[in-house]
Amino acid sequence: MQREQWGSRFGFIMAAAGSAVGLGNIWKFPYLAGTEGGGAFLIVYVGFLVTIGVSLMMAEIAIGRAAHLNPIGAFRKLGGNRWMPVGALGVITAFILLSFYSVVGGWTVAYIVKSISGSLVGGTAEELGQQFGALVSSVGEPIFYHGVFMALTIGIVLAGVAQGIERSVKIMMPALFILLLILVVRSVTLDGAWEGVVFFLTPDWSQVDGGMLSAALGQAFFSLSLGMGALITYGSYLNADANIRSASCWVVGLDTMVAVLAGLMVLPAVFAFNLDPGAGPGLTFITLPAVFGEMWAGAAFQVFFFVMLLIAALTSSISLLAIPVAFFSEQFGIERKKSAVIIGAIIFVMGVPSSLSMGLWADFKILGLPFFDLMSELVDRVLMPVGGMLTALFAGWVAFPKMAEELTNRGTLPFPMLNVWKWMARVFCPLAVGWVMYVGLA
Numbered sequence: 001m002q003r004e005q006w007g008s009r010f011g012f013i014m015a016a017a018g019s020a021v022g023l024g025n026i027w028k029f030p031y032l033a034g035t036e037g038g039g040a041f042l043i044v045y046v047g048f049l050v051t052i053g054v055s056l057m058m059a060e061i062a063i064g065r066a067a068h069l070n071p072i073g074a075f076r077k078l079g080g081n082r083w084m085p086v087g088a089l090g091v092i093t094a095f096i097l098l099s100f101y102s103v104v105g106g107w108t109v110a111y112i113v114k115s116i117s118g119s120l121v122g123g124t125a126e127e128l129g130q131q132f133g134a135l136v137s138s139v140g141e142p143i144f145y146h147g148v149f150m151a152l153t154i155g156i157v158l159a160g161v162a163q164g165i166e167r168s169v170k171i172m173m174p175a176l177f178i179l180l181l182i183l184v185v186r187s188v189t190l191d192g193a194w195e196g197v198v199f200f201l202t203p204d205w206s207q208v209d210g211g212m213l214s215a216a217l218g219q220a221f222f223s224l225s226l227g228m229g230a231l232i233t234y235g236s237y238l239n240a241d242a243n244i245r246s247a248s249c250w251v252v253g254l255d256t257m258v259a260v261l262a263g264l265m266v267l268p269a270v271f272a273f274n275l276d277p278g279a280g281p282g283l284t285f286i287t288l289p290a291v292f293g294e295m296w297a298g299a300a301f302q303v304f305f306f307v308m309l310l311i312a313a314l315t316s317s318i319s320l321l322a323i324p325v326a327f328f329s330e331q332f333g334i335e336r337k338k339s340a341v342i343i344g345a346i347i348f349v350m351g352v353p354s355s356l357s358m359g360l361w362a363d364f365k366i367l368g369l370p371f372f373d374l375m376s377e378l379v380d381r382v383l384m385p386v387g388g389m390l391t392a393l394f395a396g397w398v399a400f401p402k403m404a405e406e407l408t409n410r411g412t413l414p415f416p417m418l419n420v421w422k423w424m425a426r427v428f429c430p431l432a433v434g435w436v437m438y439v440g441l442a
Helices: 009-020 023-035 039-067 071-079 081-117 125-137 140-158 161-188 194-201 210-224 230-235 244-272 282-294 298-332 336-356 371-398 400-407 418-441
Strands: none
Touching: 009 161, 009 230, 009 244, 009 298, 023 039, 023 081, 023 210, 023 244, 023 282, 023 298, 039 071, 039 194, 039 210, 039 230, 039 244, 039 371, 039 400, 039 418, 071 081, 071 230, 071 298, 071 371, 081 125, 081 140, 081 230, 081 282, 081 298, 081 336, 081 371, 125 140, 125 282, 140 161, 140 298, 140 336, 161 244, 161 298, 194 244, 210 244, 210 371, 210 418, 230 298, 244 282, 244 400, 282 298, 298 336, 336 371, 371 400, 371 418, 400 418
16 A cells, blocks of 8 residues: 655645644743743743754654654664664653643633633633633533544544645644734733733843753653654655755744744733733633733634634644554554544543543642643653654664665755764754753752
């Protein structure tokens, strides 16, 4: 059976950017910037993106195209059975991440419904906090919306690479940018918004410590979908003539742009209404609806915002589901559609404990953390960094000749920085990731 391919270079870039651009950029990045010191966090985060991020993205896409297989098959084909567990780690990470990511995606679906119905308009931050708490702590409602979000994800992946994933992201990604720009313009033109712009863009270097570095690196991995095999999977559908280096720079550039725009959308609005920029995850679901309630045409902007958030969540969730679907389809010969439905259903069930940990199972903790937080910490601080570190070592030491072929399109594309990239992969990326992991976990 002939392997599917992307229909165009633009389609691949939109799909890879969609995998990168998600809740990590729009839900998580603004509140991390708020809690970790604003401008200093932004600069450290962008620094990680353009050094470690670009290098690892090139490695993952090159591994995928060289092997034309899922992550487990790719590591086995290029490095033998001893490297197969690195691919397996990516598939496991995708399973765990999508299980709790879909819960947050479900909250987004719920908030679109609430925004359209008008139940969020005009509430104070305290009232909206109670409403959000009631949603996430209930049993049936968040699980229902978690199921709706997974059904949307499965539906797109069912249609395949070109007809499902590529076609959807070609519509969703431009729509996301348009909605984001509309909201940024509205936010920065609010009275008192400039204070938030200054906070976001002016570094306070006293905020830099091990925890902040760890948070910035974790966010870079989370937002670029590194260390979990998503880009290996997407790279495996890439045609032989595509320029991996150019595509990687485009994806990282688009991801960085969305993160900066998200910060300019959220933080100026928060400062304009004298709210707490360090409000954490509640910034999106509590603070911002309170801001929209005070704006002219706030109800419309609120709907725009949560639709945009859903689009961002879906472009990432489809890449996460595509990883295990590719593996089970290729490894066991399970028909793609059946594989997508079965795996999607398993991930839905895996997400139920994360949802219940906000309410019914709130007192049940592992290592002092609720189940949702434990899964998030495990993925952010351990699984993705370890996956990225091992991928870099593999690309730099084990499969470098094959990587050089892919990054130069078999010698037809000059790459003067190839030796620099080799030592980034061999030494700098693994050491940087290992050190930041150590200080973050210490």
